[in-house]
Amino acid sequence: MKIGIDLGGSHIGIxxxxxxxxxxxxxxxxxxxxxxxxxxxxNYITENVKNIIENYDIENIGVASPGTPKDGKxxxxxxxxxKDLDITKMLNQICNVPVRIRNDAKCAGLAEKQYGSLAxxxxxxxxxxxxxxxxxxxxxxxxxxxxxxxxFELGHMIIDKNGMLxxxxxxxxxETYCSMKRLKNALIDIxxxxxxxxxxxxxxxxxxxxxxxxxKAVLDNYxxxxxxxxxxxxxxxxxEAICIGGSFVxxxxxxxxxxxxxxxxxxxxxxxxxxPDLKLAILGNDAGIIGA
Ligand SMILES: [Zn+2]
Numbered sequence: 677m678k679i680g681i682d683l684g685g686s687h688i689g690i691x692x693x694x695x696x697x698x699x700x701x702x703x704x705x706x707x708x709x710x711x712x713x714x715x716x717x718x719n720y721i722t723e724n725v726k727n728i729i730e731n732y733d734i735e736n737i738g739v740a741s742p743g744t745p746k747d748g749k750x751x752x753x754x755x756x757x758x759k760d761l762d763i764t765k766m767l768n769q770i771c772n773v774p775v776r777i778r779n780d781a782k783c784a785g786l787a788e789k790q791y792g793s794l795a796x797x798x799x800x801x802x803x804x805x806x807x808x809x810x811x812x813x814x815x816x817x818x819x820x821x822x823x824x825x826x827x828f829e830l831g832h833m834i835i836d837k838n839g840m841l842x843x844x845x846x847x848x849x850x851e852t853y854c855s856m857k858r859l860k861n862a863l864i865d866i867x868x869x870x871x872x873x874x875x876x877x878x879x880x881x882x883x884x885x886x887x888x889x890x891x892k893a894v895l896d897n898y899x900x901x902x903x904x905x906x907x908x909x910x911x912x913x914x915x916e917a918i919c920i921g922g923s924f925v926x927x928x929x930x931x932x933x934x935x936x937x938x939x940x941x942x943x944x945x946x947x948x949x950x951x952p953d954l955k956l957a958i959l960g961n962d963a964g965i966i967g968a
Contacts, residue, residue, distance in 0.1 A: 679728060679737040681721060682780065682964030683750070685807055688717065690724050691965035692732050697791040699962060701728070714758050721763075722770055729771050736774040738968035739763055740783035742807075744826055748777055779826055781810025781922075782819065783967030784957070788919050789814050791966060793955040797917040801909055802957075803830055805902075806922035808843075809851040813913055831855065835904050853901040856923045862894050875926060882930050899935045907944035910952055921957030928956060 677700070682689040687706050691699045703724050707713065728734065741750045741763075748764030764775045785794075785802030794800040794814070803811040809831030813820045820828070831851030832844055839848025852858060860878060864871060867885060869878070885891050906918060924931065935954075942948045957963060 677732050677734055679725060679734055680783075680965035680968035681725075681737065681739045682783070682961075682968055683717070683739065683741045684780070684964065685742060688720055689961065689965050690721065690728070691962070692728055692734075693966060697787070697966050699965060700732075702962075702965065714761060717758070718761070718766060722766065725767060726770050734771070734773055736776070737767055737771075738783070739767075739775065739777040740780040740964040740968040741777055742780050745777045745779060748775065750777070778968070779810060780804075780964050782812040782826070782828075784921050784959075784963035785812025785814075785919075785967065786819060787959050787963040787967035788921060788957050789817075789819075792919070792957060792959045792963065794917055794919045797915070797953075799913070799915045801913055801915045801918045801952075803906070803909070803918060803920055804922040805854060805856050805920060805924035807857045808855050809905075811909075813915070815913070830905070830909060833905065833908060835901065835908070850901075850905040854898065854905055856927070859894075859898050859927075862898070863891070866890050866894050875923065879927060879930070882927070886930050895930065895934060899931065899938050902935060903938045903941075904944050906939065906954075907946075911946045914947070914950075915952045917953040917955055919955040919957055921959075921963060925956050925960065932956065 678693045680691045680693050687704060689702060689704045691702045694700055705720055743753050750758055750761040750763055763777060767775045781804035784804055788794045788802050789800060794802060798817045800814045801811060811828050811830040813828055832846065832849045834846060834848045835850050835853065836848035840852040841847055842849035842852045863882065864873060867881065886895065939954055942951060945951065959966060
């Protein structure tokens with residue numbers, strides 16, 4: 677058995693996974709951002725992993741982390757107040773099993789490829805639409821992994837060179853138009869809703885007000901930009917299928933139908949005869965833990 681740890685922007689999930697990718701036990705906590713968040717994360721993971729190891733025969737541990745983890749360390753997670761956390765060393769102090777760490781979108785992609793909606797395909801792309809945009813590309817059933825950097829920064833592909841400024845310093849990155857964070861902010865502005873509205877409330881209001889002209893325009897523009905990004909990805913990789921994961925899936929009822937319609941118009945794609953199947957992730961929040 678293995679332990680999968682998913683370190684999200686607002687939540688930590690720790691699961692015990694068997695050889696068939698099934699979660700046998702799961703522990704989760706929401707993170708309320710406060711000053712000692714790194715200490716909280718360290719203590720929570722240490723205590724729970726110790727406890728799990730007493731009860732299960734664990735062969736190895738995988739960690740899914742946002743950002744660009746390198747050499748077993750988590751670096752510069754601004755949202756979590758983490759500058760440099762050597763999670764491999766930390767875990768090896770409490771147990772002597774191999775630890776591997778990888779970007780969370782790649783972990784979720786691995787889970788969807790192995791056990792989820794990408795399982796039937798050998799050439800596939802997973803794209804995670806959440807706070808930012810991340811992804812994973814599989815060719816011949818293998819995750820593509822460049823040597824120098826993790827690569828596949830799909831969110832920082834430029835779709836408008838004079839466009840909006842991205843957190844990365846460039847202009848017009850795909851994620852400045854198509855991350856769920858940007859979409860939520862645009863909807864909150866246009867519908868004049870409170871900034872701290874929950875996703876549940878936002879979805880309910882959106883279902884009622886989606887046909888209002890200005891709301892429709894925001895959704896329409898979002899889906900149009902998303903199809904531009906997807907078409908670029910298709911032209912480069914020619915996958916058999918693309919799977920969309922992340923919080924996009926939660927808003928499926930108000931987004932997917934329109935996306936599909938624009939997608940099959942094929943206005944931005946080169947090979948119009950072989951459009952990849954467009955799928956939604958099916959493992960939900962568990963994808964990070966399973967993939968890790
Ligand atoms: Zn960028």
